[in-house]
Every structure is written in C-alpha cells, then in structure tokens.
Amino acid sequence: MNYTTQMDAAKKGITTKEMEIVAQKEKIDVNILKNLIANGKVVIPANKNHKSLNPEGIGEGLRTKINVNLGISKDCPNIEPEIEKVKKAIELKAEAIMDLSSFGKTEEFRKKIIELSPAMIGTVPIYDAVGFYDKELKDIKAKEFLDVVEKHAKDGVDFVTIHAGLTKRTCETFKKNKRLTNIVSRGGSLLFAWMELNNSENPFYEYYDELLDICEKYDVTLSLGDACRPGSINDSTDASQIEELIILGELTKRAWEKNVQVMIEGPGHMAINEIQANMLLEKKLCHGAPFYVLGPIVTDIAPGYDHITSAIGGTIAASSGADFLCYVTPAEHLRLPTLDDMKEGIIASKIAAHAADIAKGIKYAxxxxxxxxxxxxxxxxxxxxxxxxxxxxxxxxxxxSIPEHNDSCTMCGKMCSMRNMNKILEGKNINLLREDN
Incomplete structure (x- = not known):
C-alpha cells in the first residue's frame, strides 16, 4: 500500500521502517505509536531525501528531544567551523540540528549537513530567501518564498519553521497592544516588515495550501513558528502571543487534513509561574500537537548564562507537556556561539530534558x-x-585534583559518607586520622 507521509501511513495502518525504529528506541508498542502519529500527537520528521537519517519521534509519551541551532551568517560566513559544530552535536547525541544560515554558501552547507547527519535537520527558509534571490526583502514576490521552501524540502530538510500565524489580523493585534520588545523572532520580524512594506497578507498564510502540498510531497514536518513569542518576561502571555497560537491551532487542523505532520513552536522569555499554563494552552488550542519551545528563558538579566535560565524553563516546560527543547547557549543575545558555547548549551538542554522525563514518568527514564x-x-x-x-x-x-585515597575525592577525603557507610555496614572500623587496619 502506498503512502505520502508518516501521518498518511499511520492513518492507513501501515507500519513504516521509521516507526519501527522509533518504537524500538522509545520501548513503545508500534501500534500505540502509529495511533499517536495518526492523531497528530507524535511526529517523525523524516524527509524522503534525507538518506542518512536515524529517525526520532517527538510528542506525547516519548522522551523529550533537543535541537541545536547553528549556521553561517554575513559576519561569520566560514562553513568549516559550523561543520565542526555539526559533528560535535552528533557526537553529543542531539536529536535535531537547525541550520539557521542566512548568508553565503547556504545551499552548500545545507547539503553537506544533510548528507552527514543522522540527526533530523530543520531550517527557516525565509532566512535564506534574500540571499537565494539576491533581492531586497520588499522585492521578493509572495510565491517566491514558497520556492525557497521547496528547494529546502528537495534538498532533504526534515522540518521547516514557517511563521504562518502572523496574519494581518495578528499584526493589528500587535499594533494595538504595545510590547516592550516588539517582535523578536527573526523570521517573524522579516515577515512583518515584508507585509508592511508591501501592504500584503503573509504569503505563507495566503498560500498555505500550496505550502502543505510541498510538505506532503517530501514528507517535511511543518514546524509552525511563533513570530509573536515574547522576547522579555514583560511581554509573555499577551494578546499577540495568544492570538497567533489560536491561528496556529486552525492551521494545524488544515495540515492534518492533507496528512502533513505538525509541531507548534512556543515561547520565548517567560516567568516561571506562567510556563505550566502556557503548555496547557498550547495543547488545548493546537489539539495536542507536539510543542517545541525555545527555553523558555525565565529571567532577562543573565546574558552569558542563558543556557542556565533556559534549562530551568525547559525543565518546567517539558515536565508540563512540552515535547521538544531548542537549546540555548551562553552566547544567546551576545554572539554566534563557539564550539564550546554549543557544547554547554547542549548539555544544559539534555539535563533539562532528562529531568523532565523523570517527572513525566517516561518509561525507563x-x-x-x-x-x-x-x-x-x-x-x-x-x-x-x-x-x-x-x-x-x-x-x-x-x-x-587527585585524592590521597582513590575511594574518595578531595572534597571529603576519608570522611566520605559513601566510603564510611560501606565500611560500617560491612562491620569494619573507620580510621580517619591513621591508615586503615
């Protein structure tokens, strides 16, 4: 029996090889997994052209996954350092890598990492549009944005971030409800500018059906971007964020009708006491679709330490229902991350994901x-x-810092509680000042 996407296969009762791999990794019955995919609660981003992929599932009842952002820019156009980051991210077992390249040899870099990476690859095609056409933003035609999406899909990208929920209506809400930090999403700000300069509707919203046709053709998972995510704790859970989320819920249903897999992207900067409610809102308004969060960063005062602020938020978010964490590095808000920055961000995010999995009761966590x-x-x-x-x-x-006694460390030495409890319970003496008998 033929199928177009993982969701289409699941609806038809077909078990794909990707489903079998994910079910084995997650220690879950493949038929339960299949039902979750059919109902949009789980996605397996797996482009038909990504031949090196080792597939992962994202969503309800599965381990929390993490994503690593990297890519070349005008200020840092050298491909080789970013390739080293890709290799390190794979070594550290990140489940996903997003190529956020916006300048230079973007196609060459994208194809290299798709060929190299067993991790799923995501992109934000609007970042690539200006360089792709060598045009100023305002001069790009609406349907030309879709051509960039198709180019990325054809190259083998597993998921794409598309800010389709930033409609004219959403923009009016944003203008009427002033924010401290406006629109901080890079893709969202580019789209807002294009819409204002051309007095036009968001092309990804206007031509959403054509976008879905591209995603269905290559089985690209649609990651519906949060253009109105809060860039400060002052702006979280406001009218713009919630209105966009409602529209993303509507777009989710339309995608499922065409068997396109969907994730929803979420906040952003957010105080701890708002996180749980936001996770509930997303799951309610977006019909249980997997939730992909950036952080959330729980305080705005810690540039240089935002891998920590985001790990705090990520743990709470994932334990409250988020399924996919986008890592944040110590360089957030400051510079393009170095290899060491990236490693710190990955480890912090993986700690957050695992801690949340324990709280969620994920099997074997x-x-x-x-x-x-x-x-x-x-x-x-x-x-x-x-x-x-x-x-x-x-x-x-x-x-x-090597201790005198190898069964301890230099913090406690012979006063090590583990060492002494083992000895006492074995009926042995403890000599703290002299050598043991």
Missing amino acids: KDWDYEMSKARQNLDWEKMFKLCIDEEKARKFRNS
Missing part, C-alpha cells in the same frame, strides 16, 4: 539515575564516568 547512584554507592569511579552526561568534563575535574 529513571534507570540511568539508578545506575549512577548504584555506581556512587559502590565507589565505582570508572562506571560513574561512563554514565555521566558529560564524561569528558567529569574525568577532567577528577584528574585535576
């Missing part, structure tokens, strides 16, 4: 923690290192 605690109790340093989320850093710290 706590097993990792159990094994680590067991290794600690046994003072098995080698096993502890192997279980660390960042083995390299843990070994570096340990080796930088």
Whole structure:
C-alpha cells in the first residue's frame, strides 16, 4: 500500500521502517505509536531525501528531544567551523540540528549537513530567501518564498519553521497592544516588515495550501513558528502571543487534513509561574500537537548564562507537556556561539530534558539515575564516568585534583559518607586520622 507521509501511513495502518525504529528506541508498542502519529500527537520528521537519517519521534509519551541551532551568517560566513559544530552535536547525541544560515554558501552547507547527519535537520527558509534571490526583502514576490521552501524540502530538510500565524489580523493585534520588545523572532520580524512594506497578507498564510502540498510531497514536518513569542518576561502571555497560537491551532487542523505532520513552536522569555499554563494552552488550542519551545528563558538579566535560565524553563516546560527543547547557549543575545558555547548549551538542554522525563514518568527514564547512584554507592569511579552526561568534563575535574585515597575525592577525603557507610555496614572500623587496619 502506498503512502505520502508518516501521518498518511499511520492513518492507513501501515507500519513504516521509521516507526519501527522509533518504537524500538522509545520501548513503545508500534501500534500505540502509529495511533499517536495518526492523531497528530507524535511526529517523525523524516524527509524522503534525507538518506542518512536515524529517525526520532517527538510528542506525547516519548522522551523529550533537543535541537541545536547553528549556521553561517554575513559576519561569520566560514562553513568549516559550523561543520565542526555539526559533528560535535552528533557526537553529543542531539536529536535535531537547525541550520539557521542566512548568508553565503547556504545551499552548500545545507547539503553537506544533510548528507552527514543522522540527526533530523530543520531550517527557516525565509532566512535564506534574500540571499537565494539576491533581492531586497520588499522585492521578493509572495510565491517566491514558497520556492525557497521547496528547494529546502528537495534538498532533504526534515522540518521547516514557517511563521504562518502572523496574519494581518495578528499584526493589528500587535499594533494595538504595545510590547516592550516588539517582535523578536527573526523570521517573524522579516515577515512583518515584508507585509508592511508591501501592504500584503503573509504569503505563507495566503498560500498555505500550496505550502502543505510541498510538505506532503517530501514528507517535511511543518514546524509552525511563533513570530509573536515574547522576547522579555514583560511581554509573555499577551494578546499577540495568544492570538497567533489560536491561528496556529486552525492551521494545524488544515495540515492534518492533507496528512502533513505538525509541531507548534512556543515561547520565548517567560516567568516561571506562567510556563505550566502556557503548555496547557498550547495543547488545548493546537489539539495536542507536539510543542517545541525555545527555553523558555525565565529571567532577562543573565546574558552569558542563558543556557542556565533556559534549562530551568525547559525543565518546567517539558515536565508540563512540552515535547521538544531548542537549546540555548551562553552566547544567546551576545554572539554566534563557539564550539564550546554549543557544547554547554547542549548539555544544559539534555539535563533539562532528562529531568523532565523523570517527572513525566517516561518509561525507563529513571534507570540511568539508578545506575549512577548504584555506581556512587559502590565507589565505582570508572562506571560513574561512563554514565555521566558529560564524561569528558567529569574525568577532567577528577584528574585535576587527585585524592590521597582513590575511594574518595578531595572534597571529603576519608570522611566520605559513601566510603564510611560501606565500611560500617560491612562491620569494619573507620580510621580517619591513621591508615586503615
């Protein structure tokens, strides 16, 4: 039996090879997974032209996944450092990589990482449009934006961020409800500018059916972007954000009618006490579609440490229903991330995702923690290192300060609680001042 997309296959009762791989990874019955995909609760972004892909599922009942942003820009056009980042992200087991390139050899870079990466690849095609046509933003024709989407889809991109919910109506709401930080989404601000300069409707909204045809043809998952995401805690959960979310819910249903898989993108900067309510709103208004969040960043005062502010928000968001976390690095708001910045962001995001999976009761999530605690109790340093989320850093710290006794560390020495409890419970004596008998 033929099928066009993973959703189409699921609706027809077909088990694809991608579904089998994801079901095995998640330790879930493939028929349960298939039902979740058919109902839009889970997506498997898997472009037919991405041959090196090792597929992952995103959505209800599955492990929380993370995404890594990278790409070339006018100020940093060199491809090679970004390729090194791709390789490192794959080594650190990021499930997704978004190429946010906006200048230079974008096509060459995109094709290289699609060929190289077993992780799913996402893009924001509007970033590429100005360079693709060598035109100023206002001179790009409405349907030319769709041609860029098709080019990315043909190249093998697994998901695309499209800000289709920023309609004329949404723009009017934004103008009537002033914000401290306006529209901070890069794609959203470009679209808003294009709409204002041309006095026209959002082309991705106006020609949404044609967009869906492209996504269906290549099985590209549509990641409906949050153009009105808050860029400060002052602007969160306001009229613009909620109106756009309502429209994204309407667009989700239209996509499902064409068997196009959908994710919804979310905030942004947001105070901790608003996060849970926002996760509930998304799931309600967007009919249970997987939720993909940037952070949320829970305070605006920590440039240089926003991998931490976002990990705090990401843990709360994912434990409250978010399915996919976009990493944030220490360089957020400051510069293009370095390789080290990227690593810090990935680790912080992975910690947030795992902590949330424990809270959500994801099957087998706590097993990792159990094994680590067991290794600690046994003072098995080698096993502890192997279980660390960042083995390299843990070994570096340990080796930088070697204790007198190998069964302890330089913090506690012979007063180590694990060491002494093991000895006492084994009926042995503890000598804190002299060598053990």
